[in-house]
Amino acid sequence: MNFSFKNDYAEGCHPNILKALVQFNFDQQNGYGLDEYSQLAEQIIQEKIKSETSKVHFVAGGTQANLIVISAFLRPHESVVSASTGHIFTNEAGAIEATGHKVHSVEKADGKLNPEDIQSILDGHQNIPHQLKPKLVYISNSTEIGTIYTQQELEDLSKFCKENELYLFMDGARLPQALMAFGNDLNLEEIAKLTDAFYLGGTKNGALLGEAIVINNQSLQPEFGFHIKQKGAMLAKGRLLGIQFLELMRGDLYLQLAAYANAKAMLLKSAFTEIGCEFLTDTFTNQIFPIVSIEQAENLAEHFDFYQWKKLENDKVAIRIITSWATNEEAVEQFATKIRALKS
Incomplete structure (x- = not known):
C-alpha cells in the first residue's frame, strides 16, 4: 500500500488523547457537553483567545460546524459570500443551500476574499425584497489551497463587514496550521476580536474527530445549543470531544x-x-x-x-x-x- x-x-489521534480517553473512561459525567472536561476545555480556549465572553461549542466535524453556524446566524432570506474554492461551495454537497441559504461565490486564485470582492456581491443585491440579502462572509484560514490571511487582511475584512452589517465567520479546519505557517502574524486573540465566530479544527490536527466553534458576537450566542441539537450534532457523550480538546490545548499541543x-x-x-x-x-x-x-x-x-x-x-x-x-x-x-x- x-x-x-x-x-x-488518515491517521487516528495523538497518543495523549488516546491515553486520556482510557484514563477517564470510567468517570461518570453529565452528557451533552455539560461534562467537566468540555467545560474546562472551553475555559482554556477562552483564556487562549483572551475573551471570557466568547462561547465555545464542540461538534464532530467541519461540515457540521459550517452548517450549524451559518444556518443559525442567518434569517431565511439571507445568504453567504464565499470564495469559489471555499469548502461550503465546493465540498459539502450543497449543505448550506439545503438549509435554504444561497452561497454567492467569488473567483479567487489565492482563495482569499477582500472587501472589494464582497462589495461586488453587495452591488448586485440592493437590499430589496425581490433579492436575497447577503449577510455572512465565509472565509477559511488556512484556505482550501493552503494560503493564509495576514492580520491586515483580516482587519480590513472585519472593518468592512462591520460597516456593512455583515457577519464574518472563519472556517478553522486548518487554523492551527495557519497560525504556525511562516509569515503568519495572526494569533487566536486577534482572530477572536476580528470575527463574529470561528472554529478551531481538531479533526485535521491530531484529534479523532471534533471542532471547537467559538462565538465571539454575544448577540449570536443565545439559543445556539438548540441549533446544535436540531441538526443532530449534540453528542450524548460530549465528553469525547471535551477530553480531546482539553489535551490539544494543554501545553499548546x-x-x-x-x-x-x-x-x-x-x-x-x-x-x-x-x-x-x-x-x-x-x-x-x-x-x-x-x-x-x-x-x-x-x-x-x-x-x-x-x-x-x-x-x-x-x-x-x-x-x-x-x-x-x-x-x-x-x-x-x-x-x-x-x-x-x-x-x-
Missing part, C-alpha cells in the same frame, strides 16, 4: 502538531523547488500544490497517493500534497528522493 499524502486525517505538519510539507516543497517546479499557490502550511507534467504525476503516483487537483495547459497538472501531525518522516524522505529523481 502506498503512503498517503491525500489528506491530514495543537500548535506543536501543526508546526510538525507544516515542516514536513516544506521539505517536500523544497524538493519540488530544486527540480524547477512552479506551484499553483505559494504556501507555507501543510498543503502544497506543485505543477508537474502528467507523466511526472503518474510516476510519483506509483509510489505515493495524492490528488490531481487541477489540469492545466500543455499536459501539466497541479497536484495536491498534504502532510499531517503524524506523517512518517521516512516516507517524506523517500518521497523527496522520488521528486528529485524526476529531473533526471
Whole structure:
C-alpha cells in the first residue's frame, strides 16, 4: 500500500488523547457537553483567545460546524459570500443551500476574499425584497489551497463587514496550521476580536474527530445549543470531544502538531523547488500544490497517493500534497528522493 499524502486525517489521534480517553473512561459525567472536561476545555480556549465572553461549542466535524453556524446566524432570506474554492461551495454537497441559504461565490486564485470582492456581491443585491440579502462572509484560514490571511487582511475584512452589517465567520479546519505557517502574524486573540465566530479544527490536527466553534458576537450566542441539537450534532457523550480538546490545548499541543505538519510539507516543497517546479499557490502550511507534467504525476503516483487537483495547459497538472501531525518522516524522505529523481 502506498503512503498517503491525500489528506491530514488518515491517521487516528495523538497518543495523549488516546491515553486520556482510557484514563477517564470510567468517570461518570453529565452528557451533552455539560461534562467537566468540555467545560474546562472551553475555559482554556477562552483564556487562549483572551475573551471570557466568547462561547465555545464542540461538534464532530467541519461540515457540521459550517452548517450549524451559518444556518443559525442567518434569517431565511439571507445568504453567504464565499470564495469559489471555499469548502461550503465546493465540498459539502450543497449543505448550506439545503438549509435554504444561497452561497454567492467569488473567483479567487489565492482563495482569499477582500472587501472589494464582497462589495461586488453587495452591488448586485440592493437590499430589496425581490433579492436575497447577503449577510455572512465565509472565509477559511488556512484556505482550501493552503494560503493564509495576514492580520491586515483580516482587519480590513472585519472593518468592512462591520460597516456593512455583515457577519464574518472563519472556517478553522486548518487554523492551527495557519497560525504556525511562516509569515503568519495572526494569533487566536486577534482572530477572536476580528470575527463574529470561528472554529478551531481538531479533526485535521491530531484529534479523532471534533471542532471547537467559538462565538465571539454575544448577540449570536443565545439559543445556539438548540441549533446544535436540531441538526443532530449534540453528542450524548460530549465528553469525547471535551477530553480531546482539553489535551490539544494543554501545553499548546495543537500548535506543536501543526508546526510538525507544516515542516514536513516544506521539505517536500523544497524538493519540488530544486527540480524547477512552479506551484499553483505559494504556501507555507501543510498543503502544497506543485505543477508537474502528467507523466511526472503518474510516476510519483506509483509510489505515493495524492490528488490531481487541477489540469492545466500543455499536459501539466497541479497536484495536491498534504502532510499531517503524524506523517512518517521516512516516507517524506523517500518521497523527496522520488521528486528529485524526476529531473533526471
